Amino acid sequence: MLTVKDLRGQRASAAALPRADQDIATTADVVTPILDRVRHGGAEAVLQLSAEFDGIRPPSLRVPDQVLTEAxxxxxxxxxxxxxTLAERAREVHTAQLPAASVVSxxxxAQITNRWVPVDRVGLYVPGGQAVYPSSVVMNVVPAQVAxxxxxxxxxxxxxxFGGWPHPTVLAAAALLGVDEVYAAGGAQAVGMLAYGARDAxxxxxxxxxxLITGPGNIFVATAKRAVxxxxxxxxxAGPTEIMVIADDTASAPLVAADLVSQAEHDELAAAVLVTDSKHLAEAVVAEVDRQAMATEHTDRVKQALTGTQSAVLVVDSLDEAVEIANAYGAEHLQIMTGDDERISQQISNAGAVFLGNYTPVSLGDxxxxxxxxxxTGGAARYxxxxxxxxxxxxxxxxxxxxxGLSMVADHVTTLAQAEGLPAHGEAVRARFR
Structure with missing residues (x-):
């Protein structure tokens, strides 16, 4: 099912690495009219677009408090x-990310205060396509609340x-976190609603x-986010999910295969890549992937993802070369299963998140x-x-x-102002000493 590419004795360029074939520019012609309809048509346009694309018109754009409570x-x-448990752990981890203010003289x-200010209002998008994502509610809401x-x-x-409301588990997760402003809107029309606002008739x-708009979504959501x-x-x-595993001959083939299959079940464009210096492990993982893919619930979806051009097993000369490939690829999820995970991880500069060892599957991070x-995704971890x-x-x-304080640098300010051809800048300083 997985293609094995033996790269021993050659260098793999970043362009040759497997990647999902998704270009959001190709959907711009579809998304632009949707955004225009929302911008000019407001709430009614969003409701009509829901009927067209989701097959149902919600009873109202905003989900009533009673529906959230019941969920x-x-x-x-x-x-x-x-x-x-997820919310508690996420809150603890994200609280540790809060940056401290500083005062410098x-x-x-003379005094400069560096302070951090939260965004006033954020739109959080939670997808609802082939799976249900209450975990994405937590992942978006908790850091925003901590901020x-x-x-x-x-x-x-x-x-x-569910009668035109979002999935009740998503609604329940929002209610659990105290979020009461929830809208029954998806796709590009939801992005337009959040960006432009929506009025009734x-x-x-x-x-x-x-x-600010955050949260993952399909290609139409990604295109709309770029447009606004x-x-x-x-x-x-956000593009299709990715997992890259760096493994050597100490790794367990069934565990590596399980992790590749777990991410492949997201959607048909999901990328699952193994990079190893062991031909024996490569062959064992391919056999295990075939076996596990046939036994999983979403077999067809997994098979399509694993046979796509975005998924492969790369056999390389050394783990150092595997690290070079990982840094060139910039995977969303990078899993390391080697005899020296810590040493390998310290060489990784480009990855969304890094998972070390046999007991840290990517699904734990999910x-x-x-x-x-x-x-x-899509190599964006490089920047x-x-x-x-x-x-x-x-x-x-x-x-x-x-x-x-000003007098000590006044001459420097006027000198630089003259050098840049902006003499009024210098005059603004001199005026204070007349």
């Missing part, structure tokens, strides 16, 4: 306990099976616009590790981070100089 009351106790009578964001609006697609603002970037901030353009599972507390904050500087 939480009816939540399976075991699922509630699991979500509470560059000279006498101190005062306004949270959550959007998730309406479901035919009478002109009443049902959903005020946000300043600048109107609002976005966390990233749920209860305490880390965040909203991570950069961006996963969702974290600072994603919801801005660094702001407060400057305070007195007469003595």
């Amino acid at each position: 939480l009351e009816n939540l399976d106790p075991d699922v509630r306990a699991a979500l509470e 560059p000279g006498p009578d 101190g964001v005062p306004g949270l609006a959550l959007a998730s697609p309406p479901q035919k099976a 009478a002109g009443e603002l049902l959903c005020p616009p946000v300043s 970037q600048g109107v609002v901030g976005i966390d990233a353009e 749920y209860c590790a305490g880390s965040n599972h909203v991570l950069p 961006s981070s996963g969702l974290n507390v600072t994603s919801f904050m801005r660094s702001q500087q407060v400057v305070r100089y007195g007469a003595e």
